Amino acid sequence: MQSENPFVADFVKLMNSAAGTLAGMGREARESARERFKEFMGDMDFVSREEFEAVKEMAATARLETEGLKARLDALEAKLNQG
Structure with missing residues (x-):
């Protein structure tokens, strides 16, 4: 007990x-x-790696398109200034 x-x-x-x-x-x-x-x-x-890579690719594409358009504009301006 x-x-x-x-x-x-x-x-x-x-x-x-x-x-x-x-x-x-x-x-x-x-x-x-x-x-x-x-x-x-x-x-x-914060953004995910996939989102970052997608935006990075879009920016690179836009940069290339902008450079192409600038070259075309420069060519057109040169033509106008000649004539």
Whole structure:
């Protein structure tokens, strides 16, 4: 037969409750920090590698077209200035 001291039993219950509370607070803090980080990263307007490469290719194509159009315009202006 084991006799239990009420003070010790209450102290153990209090410690178990405190441990559960601290664990819950830790989980809440971790989830809150994760959400804040996601919001921060979302506000930074990062783009994916695929999006970046697509825009880079579009810019290169536009540059080539612009150079071609400039050459045609220069040729037309030269013709007008001759005649």
